[in-house]
Amino acid sequence: MYPDIQEFIQSLDIQSVSVERAKILQPLIDYIQGQKDEEVVVQLNFICTHNSRRSHLCQVWAKTMAAYFGIQDVRCYSGGTETTAVYPMIIKTLKNVGLYIDKIDDNTNPTYKLKYSDEMCPMTLFSKTYDDAYNPKEDYAAIMTCGHAESNCPIIPNAKRISVTYVDPKVSDGTPEQAAVYAERSAQIATEMKYVFSNIK
Numbered sequence: 001m002y003p004d005i006q007e008f009i010q011s012l013d014i015q016s017v018s019v020e021r022a023k024i025l026q027p028l029i030d031y032i033q034g035q036k037d038e039e040v041v042v043q044l045n046f047i048c049t050h051n052s053r054r055s056h057l058c059q060v061w062a063k064t065m066a067a068y069f070g071i072q073d074v075r076c077y078s079g080g081t082e083t084t085a086v087y088p089m090i091i092k093t094l095k096n097v098g099l100y101i102d103k104i105d106d107n108t109n110p111t112y113k114l115k116y117s118d119e120m121c122p123m124t125l126f127s128k129t130y131d132d133a134y135n136p137k138e139d140y141a142a143i144m145t146c147g148h149a150e151s152n153c154p155i156i157p158n159a160k161r162i163s164v165t166y167v168d169p170k171v172s173d174g175t176p177e178q179a180a181v182y183a184e185r186s187a188q189i190a191t192e193m194k195y196v197f198s199n200i201k
Contacts, residue, residue, distance in 0.1 A: 001068065001117045004098025009068055012187065014195040025192055027162045029199045031141045032074070036200060042066075042074045043140035045159070051080030051127040052087045054145040054166045057186050060094060061193040063123055064116045069197045076123070077140075079130030085109045086125050089169075093182045097190075101125075130156065164192075 035042040048055035055078035066074035100115045113122035138158035172181035
């Protein structure tokens with residue numbers, strides 16, 4: 001794992017996770033542990049309306065924390081109820097903490113390759129619907145990361161539905177606080193994913 005990202009992870013204090021948030025995260029912990037106990041691949045699809053901000057942060061940090069704690073056979077995905085594009089500030093925020101990101105095309109919905117280590121197969125980031133061909137079709141957890149997706153996403157067959165919602169950093173777009181708000185939300189999600197995977201045995 002790259003030294004900068006390892007240092008960032010080590011700086012995250014899982015003791016800061018409140019009792020209330022811990023209760024919200026427990027069904028995700030239980031799902032992952034259950035899959036591990038059954039010795040099957042853990043498939044996590046993080047879903048938000050536009051698949052542009054929170055769902056990508058969750059996808060990246062879940063996969064990174066699984067690797068940090070040596071939890072094998074964890075596959076992380078993201079999707080939305082509609083397709084837009086990964087918001088550029090998400091890419092900048094993740095780069096700022098040491099993740100390597102390469103933009104491999106330049107259209108209205110760019111594709112990025114992301115790594116936390118030279119030894120890993122890069123994660124692929126682009127905006128897509130939750131049922132896109134790239135995402136799993138069965139035996140996965142559909143994790144709702146925003147309230148709008150939670151209330152507007154239809155029933156998802158063949159998946160365990162879990163709600164772990166976050167405030168949208170989009171509220172800061174166009175303000176002087178934008179970079180700080182995105183960094184704060186990324187750190188919150190990273191801390192909570194660290195908490196989740198620290199509880200997997």
